[in-house]
Amino acid sequence: MGARLAEIADQAAAHRLEILGGFPAQDDPALPKGTRTVLMLGLAEPGFWAHFTSQPEWQDGTAHPMDRWSRRVIGRMACDLGAKALFPFGGPPWHPFYQWALRTGAVWESPVRLLVHHRQGLLVSFRGALALKEDMELPSPPPSPCTDCAAPCTQSCPAGALDRRGYDVPRCHAHLDQPQGMDCMTGGCLVRRACPVSQTYARLPLHSAYHMRQFHT
CATH class of the missing domain: 3.30.460 (Beta Polymerase; domain 2)
Incomplete structure (x- = not known):
């Protein structure tokens, strides 16, 4: 750096x-x-x-x-x-x-x-x-974490709203309105949490819950 x-x-x-x-x-x-x-x-x-x-x-x-x-x-x-x-x-x-x-x-x-x-x-x-307004020495790009990943993110949405086909936002909101959506609301999106790299990152559930409330208002 x-x-x-x-x-x-x-x-x-x-x-x-x-x-x-x-x-x-x-x-x-x-x-x-x-x-x-x-x-x-x-x-x-x-x-x-x-x-x-x-x-x-x-x-x-x-x-x-x-x-x-x-x-x-x-x-x-x-x-x-x-x-x-x-x-x-x-x-x-x-x-x-x-x-x-x-x-x-x-x-x-x-x-x-x-x-x-x-x-x-x-x-x-x-x-x-x-x-x-200045040129800056930037580090070399790291390898993508997705290259050798089994992609659990593609199969983790309990509502089937987010996968390789894209994001069905209305379907996601409908799920979050149900009791079954409480895990996503209080701990953060299960797709995001399924990522192996996400699981090594120290974000608190309270923080993720805040973003979910902002999204689902």
Whole structure:
């Protein structure tokens, strides 16, 4: 890791964020003018949930605490770095985070088409990106965790709503409305949890349950 990248990683770590990947970007019309490098930021476990729930955005009891926290924290990082903060929420228009994640080489499309990260598995979650006006030394891409995987994700949805054919969102919501959907609601999506890499990642069920409530409202 280059010195500049390590410096930014340390700043992110202070907020329980981590750099989940990056890519060189020049003359890309989807990015702010002058962008040379994009760094994708996501949540860092263990420790994120305890940190986040101590923050004023969570404590004030108003809507969208994680989005508001992300804007404050990543926005401040961007100002300090002379960069531009970009977010996967707040549209339309929406920034193409899915495509940006694939460009990093550290994230792939899984067999169920959800993004999968080489350390976080199907629990990967992006909170923002930094568009920097400088070239940056980026690490070599790691191997995909899906290459030699038996793909339990494709057979783990109890509602049959998420598999190789894609994602039937209405069918998923209908399942979550039933008592049989309680496991997904309180512990997180069973497909995401079935990923062997997800199972090594220290996300708390309380954290996953929060995201499920946001999704199923």
